[in-house]
Amino acid sequence: xxxxxxxxxxxxxxxxxxxxxxxxxxxxxxxxxxxxxxxxxxxxxxxxxxxxxxxxxxxxxxxxxxxxxxxxxxxxxxxxxxxxxxxxxxxxxxxxxxxxxxxxxxxxxxxxxxxxxxxxxxxxxxxxxxxxxxxxxxxxxxxxxxxxxxxxxxxxxxxxxxxxxxxxxxxxxxxxxxxxxxxxxxxxxxxxxxxxxxxxxxxxxxxxxxxxxxxxxxxxxxxxxxxxxxxxxxxxxxxxxxxxxxxxxxxxxxxxxxxxxxxxxxxxxxxxxxxxxxxxxxxxxxxxxxxxxxxxxxxxxxxxxxxxxxxxxxxxxxxxxxxxxxxxxxxxxxxxxxxxxxxxxxxxxxxxxxxxxxxxxxxxxxxxxxxxxxxxxxxxxxxxxxxxxxxxxxxxxxxxxxxxxxxxxxxxxxxxxxxxxxxx
Amino acid sequence: xxxxxxxxxxxxxxxxxxxxxxxxxxxxxxxxxxxxxxxxxxxxxxxxxxxxxxxxxxxxxxxxxxxxxxxxxxxxxxxxxxxxxxxxxxxxxxxxxxxxxxxxxxxxxxxxxxxxxxxxxxxxxxxxxxxxxxxxxxxxxxxxxxxxxxxxxxxxxxxxxxxxxxxxxxxxxxxxxxxxxxxxxxxxxxxxxxxxxxxxxxxxxxxxxxxxxxxxxxxxxxxxxxxxxxxxxxxxxxxxxxxxxxxxxxxxxxxxxxxxxxxxxxxxxxxxxxxxxxxxxxxxxxxxxxxxxxxxxxxxxxxxxxxxxxxxxxxxxxxxxxxxxxxxxxxxxxxxxxxxxxxxxxxxxxxxxxxxxxxxxxxxxxxxxxxxxxxxxxxxxxxxxxxxxxxxxxxxxxxxxxxxxxxxxxxxxxxxxxxxxxxx
Numbered sequence: 030x031x032x033x034x035x036x037x038x039x040x041x042x043x044x045x046x047x048x049x050x051x052x053x054x055x056x057x058x059x060x061x062x063x064x065x066x067x068x069x070x071x072x073x074x075x076x077x078x079x080x081x082x083x084x085x086x087x088x089x090x091x092x093x094x095x096x097x098x099x100x101x102x103x104x105x106x107x108x109x110x111x112x113x114x115x116x117x118x119x120x121x122x123x124x125x126x127x128x129x130x131x132x133x134x135x136x137x138x139x140x141x142x143x144x145x146x147x148x149x150x151x152x153x154x155x156x157x158x159x160x161x162x163x164x165x166x167x168x169x170x171x172x173x174x175x176x177x178x179x180x181x182x183x184x185x186x187x188x189x190x191x192x193x194x195x196x197x198x199x200x201x202x203x204x205x206x207x208x209x210x211x212x213x214x215x216x217x218x219x220x221x222x223x224x225x226x227x228x229x230x231x232x233x234x235x236x237x238x239x240x241x242x243x244x245x246x247x248x249x250x251x252x253x254x255x256x257x258x259x260x261x262x263x264x265x266x267x268x269x270x271x272x273x274x275x276x277x278x279x280x281x282x283x284x285x286x287x288x289x290x291x292x293x294x295x296x297x298x299x300x301x302x303x304x305x306x307x308x309x310x311x312x313x314x315x316x317x318x319x320x321x322x323x324x325x326x327x328x329x330x331x332x333x334x335x336x337x338x339x340x341x342x343x344x345x346x347x348x349x350x351x352x353x354x355x356x357x358x359x360x361x362x363x364x365x366x367x368x369x370x371x372x373x374x375x376x377x378x379x380x381x382x383x384x385x386x387x388x389x390x391x392x393x394x395x396x397x398x399x400x401x402x403x404x405x406x407x408x409x410x411x412x413x414x415x416x417x418x419x420x421x422x423x424x425x426x427x428x429x430x431x432x433x434x435x436x437x438x439x440x441x442x443x444x445x446x447x448x449x450x451x452x453x
Numbered sequence: 454x455x456x457x458x459x460x461x462x463x464x465x466x467x468x469x470x471x472x473x474x475x476x477x478x479x480x481x482x483x484x485x486x487x488x489x490x491x492x493x494x495x496x497x498x499x500x501x502x503x504x505x506x507x508x509x510x511x512x513x514x515x516x517x518x519x520x521x522x523x524x525x526x527x528x529x530x531x532x533x534x535x536x537x538x539x540x541x542x543x544x545x546x547x548x549x550x551x552x553x554x555x556x557x558x559x560x561x562x563x564x565x566x567x568x569x570x571x572x573x574x575x576x577x578x579x580x581x582x583x584x585x586x587x588x589x590x591x592x593x594x595x596x597x598x599x600x601x602x603x604x605x606x607x608x609x610x611x612x613x614x615x616x617x618x619x620x621x622x623x624x625x626x627x628x629x630x631x632x633x634x635x636x637x638x639x640x641x642x643x644x645x646x647x648x649x650x651x652x653x654x655x656x657x658x659x660x661x662x663x664x665x666x667x668x669x670x671x672x673x674x675x676x677x678x679x680x681x682x683x684x685x686x687x688x689x690x691x692x693x694x695x696x697x698x699x700x701x702x703x704x705x706x707x708x709x710x711x712x713x714x715x716x717x718x719x720x721x722x723x724x725x726x727x728x729x730x731x732x733x734x735x736x737x738x739x740x741x742x743x744x745x746x747x748x749x750x751x752x753x754x755x756x757x758x759x760x761x762x763x764x765x766x767x768x769x770x771x772x773x774x775x776x777x778x779x780x781x782x783x784x785x786x787x788x789x790x791x792x793x794x795x796x797x798x799x800x801x802x803x804x805x806x807x808x809x810x811x812x813x814x815x816x817x818x819x820x821x822x823x824x825x826x827x828x829x830x831x832x833x834x835x836x837x838x839x840x841x842x843x844x845x846x847x848x849x850x851x852x853x854x855x856x857x858x859x860x861x862x863x864x865x866x867x868x869x870x871x872x873x874x875x876x877x
Contacts, residue, residue, distance in 0.1 A: 038871065039871050040869060040870070040871035043869045043871075044869075047869070060650055060665055061665065061668065064669045064672055064673075072835070074832075076654055078832065079659065080654055080659060081656065081657065087712060087713055087714040087715075112715060114645060114646075114686060114714075114715065114716045115644055115645065115646035115657075115714075115716075116644060116645035116646030116647065116657055116658050116686075117645065117646075117657060118656050118657045130715070132714040132715060132716060133712060133714055133758070133759075134644070134646050134659070134758070135646075135657070136656060136657035147713065176832065177832055183832050183835055184835055184836070188835075190669075191669070191673065191861075191862065192666050192667075192669035192670040192673055192764070192834075193666070193764065193808075193834030193835045193836070193837055193861075194834075194835045195662075195665050195666050195668075195669040196662040196663070196665065196666035196760055196764070196834050196835065197662070197832055197834065197835035198650070198665070199650040199660055199661065199662035199664075199665040199666065200659075200660050200662040200760075200832070201660075202650055202651070202652075202654075202660060203650060204649070204650040204651035220539055220540060220558070221538060221539065221540035221541065222538075222539035222540030222541075222558050222559075223540065225628070226484055226622070226623040226626055226627060226628040227626070227628035228626075230500050230504055230626075232505065232542050232560060233505065233539075233540055233541060233542045233559065233560035234540050235503065235504060235558070235624075236623055236624050236625075236626060237623065238619075238620040238621070238623035238624040239620070240623075241484055241485065241619050241620065241622070241623040242616050242617070242619050242620035242623065243616075244485065244619075245488045245614075245615070245616035245619040246616040248488055249488075249615065249616055262538060262540075288511060288557065289511055289571065290511040290538075290539075290556040290557055291511070291536060291538065291554070291556060292538045292539075292556060334557070334558070335557075336620055336624075340616070340617065340620070349869065352865070357865065358865075358867060359864060359865030359866055359867045360865060360867075361865055361866040361867070361868065361869045362865065362866060363813075363863050363864050363865060363866050364813070364866050364870060365813040365818075366813055366815070366816040366817075380871065384617075389787075389788070389789040389790055389818075391790070392790040392817070392855060393790075393816070393817070394789075394813075394818070408498075408502065408600065408601055408607050408621055408624070410616075410617030410618075410620050410621065411496070411607055411608055411612075411617045411618045411620065411621035412608070412617070413617055418871075418872050419874075420871070420872050420873055420874035421874070422874040424874075431816060432872075433870075433872040436863045437615075437617075437863070438615065438863055439787050439860045439861070439862055439863040440783060440787050441776070441781065441782075441783030441784060441785055441786065441787060442783055442785040442786060442787050442788050443782060443783045443784075443785070444785065445464060445467045445468075445471070445773065445785045446464070446788060446857075447462065447463050447464035447467075447804065447842075447844070448842050448844050448856075448857040449844055450843075450844035450845070450846040450848075
C-alpha cells in the first residue's frame, strides 16, 4: 500500500519549522576566532570615536585666532615649537604665534583649534612656517565623538562576523566576543546503494555525495557537523543507531529514506521515537518528500536522497532553523527579483526551485538554469549560485518573465572594470 | 618638503598588480577539508552519471512489450518475481509476463526497459500486479550517461569549493582534492598611536582595528595570515623587522606608514629593500596613498592606516592578487548595476568607493551609503555589504543615478516569502 500524504505549501512548512527555534547558548571566543560566528551581544562603543579631538592630516596645529589676518599680501609667520606623532601627546602649550607640527591622528595640542596641511604652508625653516590665508576654529579638526558617541550601539547582535565587523569589535576593545555556540548536527546517509567517495564503483551502486555536501552546507551555515556514516538497510538497526546518537546532538539530518519505498524507514523511525512530524510532504520540486519532525526540542530533518532535493531541503528548512538557533537576524537566503532567461512551458502544480546562475546585465539581475534541469543532476549544483523560484500553478513560465531568486552566494568577477562616469 | 606623487587611475593600478601574479603551488587535501579552498584541477566525471540505467521511482521494472495491449478494459497482469532495493542487483531475469519490484535508484534488471510507478499499478497480491495502460521502452528509465558522459568536464578548475562543488567532487570519487596552497601573508601594523584591542585606552591612542580586520579579510580570501604585531616608530628597526620576515612569507601587508608624515617610513623601506614600486598614489578615495611594491615575486601591499582606506585597498589590490595566485577564475568582487539612494552633490576628481548597503527592491538593486560617509568611520564597515563606485569627475551624483556597486557578500533575509505566481 502506498501511503497518501497531503502536501503543504512551502511557506507553511518553513513557518512550522521556524516556530520551533531553540536558541543556542552563548560562549566567549577570542576576537581572532570570531570570524564566521554569530554575534550573541550588541556591539556598543566603549569610548567615543574618535576618543579625542584629532588631526585628520599631517600638518600644523595652530590657534585659528593667529591666522585671522593672513592673506597673500599679508603672510603670517608662526613659530613651530614641537613635533608630535600620532599616539603621542604634545608636551608644550603653544602661546600666541606658535604652532605644533602634528601627524595624522594626533591628539590636538592644548590651545590649538585648527590644522593647516603641509601643502598650504611655506616652511621657512625647521622652526618657522608662513601662512597666506585665514583658518576658522575647528578647521581640519575631527572632534571627539564626531563619528560615534560613547555608549552608542554599533550593531544590535545577531550578525555573522565578517572583516568589517571584526574592525568594529577591535575598535571598541572586544578582544573577547560573545557568540552563539555552534549547534552540533549529526548526519546519517541512508541507502545501500551508496559508496563513500574513496570506494571504487560497483554495479548498481553510486557514490554518497549527499553526506559530504550536507556537512559542507552545515559548515557554511556556521554549525558543527558530525557524520555518523550510513544507516543500515534494516529497520531495527536503523532505529537503534539513530536513538543512539540523539543524546549527543542538537539536531539530526538524514539523507534519503523518507519516501514510500520498501526500505524508506525514516517515517517508521519517527513514529517509534514518538517524534512529532511537522510535515512529510511539501508542495515543492525537488524535495516534495522532505520531512521534518521534532523530538522534544531537537529537529530531525529528513531530507530527500536525491542530491538536488537534499540540497534544497537543507537550504529551505535546516539552514534557517540552525541560523535562527544561533540568533541570526537574517536566517533566510537573500531574495532578489530577476528576469527569467529560459522558458519553462510545462506547468507544475508544485513550486519549483531550479538550480540556477544569476548574473547582472544592463541594470537587471538575470537568472538561467544551471546545466540540465533534472532533479538527479548533482553536477549543476556545482555551477549554481542561486535557486530560481517558480511558484506552482496552471501555466508555465516564459523567458523574460519576472521571477524571484534565492541567492546562494555572491559570485566573483573575472575582470576588473572601473566604471567611467557618463557625463550627460 | 612634501613629496609630489602622481595619481594613476584605479584600473591602471589594478592592472599593474595583476600583471605580477605568481601562481601558488598545489597541494592535496581530503575532500572534507576542501571547503573554501581554490580548485587546482578540473573536475572530470570518472564514470557516467548515472553509471547504469536506473529507475527514478519506486515501482515495477517491466518489459514494455508486455504492456502494449494494456488498457482500462484490458488489464494486463504481471507476476512479480523479485524485490530489489537500490544498491542491489536483481538476481533473476524476468521472462515475458514477469516484473521486478524496484526502488528509486535501482539498476534496471536485465530484459526490463520501463518502470511503472507504484501509484499506476494495482497490487493484486504480493506476487501479482495489474496494469491498465501501455508503456513505451525507456519510460521512467534514466539511461546510463544521461546526465553526464564518462570523462566529461564538470568544472574547469579555479573555482572556490562550496557545498555544491563538494557534492560533485564526492560523486566523481575525489576523496582527495588538488587545491592551491594558501599564500602565507605577513601583516604589520604601523603607528605608535595603536593599542591592541585588549588594552585600556590612553590619551592620544586608539585601538588597532586594521590588523584584525586585514587578518579576517585574508581568511575570507582564502589566504593564511600571520600577524607580526606593530612596527616600531624608528626607521632602522622598522626596516630590519620587515626584512626579517620577508623570507617567511609569500606577500606582506602593512597598514599605515605610506603617507607623507614624518613617521611614514614605508616609502623609505621600499627604497632600501630595492623593491619596485608599482604606484604610490591612486586616483581614489579613500586610500589614495595606497602603495604596492614588489620585491622579486613578493608583493608588498602598503595599505593606508585609515580603516576604510585600508579595507578598500585590500579588496581592490590584495584580495584579487591573492585569489589569482590561488588560481581563481574570478578574482574580483562581483560588479552590479544599482540605483543610487542618496545624492553626492560635491564632485570629486578621484573615484570614490563608498561603503554601502545594497538591497533589492521592486526588480532593481538599490545602494545607499552605510552610516556616515567619512573615511575614518570604522563603524560603517560593519554595516556594509557593498562598495558604491562613484567615478571621479567634475560633477556630483544625484539620488536615482545609475551606479556600479562592488558586492562584498550576499546578505541574508529576515523573512521567508514564498513568491506567489502572478496570473496575468
